[in-house]
Amino acid sequence: MAAVVDFRGTVPRTRDDVRGLQPYIRQLVGEPFLFARESYGDELTLHFGQEVELPPFRGRRRTEGTHVLTLRASKWWIKSVPRAALVASDDPGPGLPGVPVTLRDLELNPPITPGERVAWVEVRPFYGVGWPGGIELAFRFSDGSFLELRPRYDPEDAVHDLADWELFTPYKRYIKAGPGVQWEYAPSDQPPADDAPPV
């Protein structure tokens, strides 16, 4: 017997069952990469699908993709085929290979070839020791580029309250993954009904 997962449905906050998340993240498969954009706090966002116009703010033209992946404070690395390089979220440490690069540089010289499509995507639970862990994310693109994201552990964090990543879709839904091994597929055009306590 076959099954249908409706991208316009919702899934309440769910712990540990990352398999249930897989169908919803797969809606990115086949979507073309558009561009990378920096967001406040040195957050990287990746835009896919079709470019859409947003209402202007103070006369500024604004656009974004129909599908937007926000990487929040997670660690990420990208094997970049167009740049023939590895691009990573964190500064290389002393004595390690690599040179610092700004997110602005990634906007101008994207690590994934624009127009290339998401070929494969996977989510995995990541259980931490002494901290709640989170949900890892991995992509392969049709140009051979590869993205992996892992929740970030900071020992000085008293609470783990930030999502690991979010995926916004054209169906007015979004995946909120983390903090911890939990996720939800919720309306993106309504204020949250309640805020879950930090993990």
Added chain:
Amino acid sequence: MPRKSDLRQVDAVCRLHRMTPDQERQFRRLIHELKAAGEGGTANDRGDFTWDELDALAAEFVAGE
């Protein structure tokens, strides 16, 4: 490297203004654009915004939506 303290501060302002997740995402991008265009805040040398500055921007953004 992403700065958790900045992300938390903006998230808190967005919750205060009852933004939707779509609005929060767009607002985070918007305030970065303002900062990059030289219209940043006074919190530090990077042009980050203070809480009051974020609060005022959020009110302006929500009013215009």
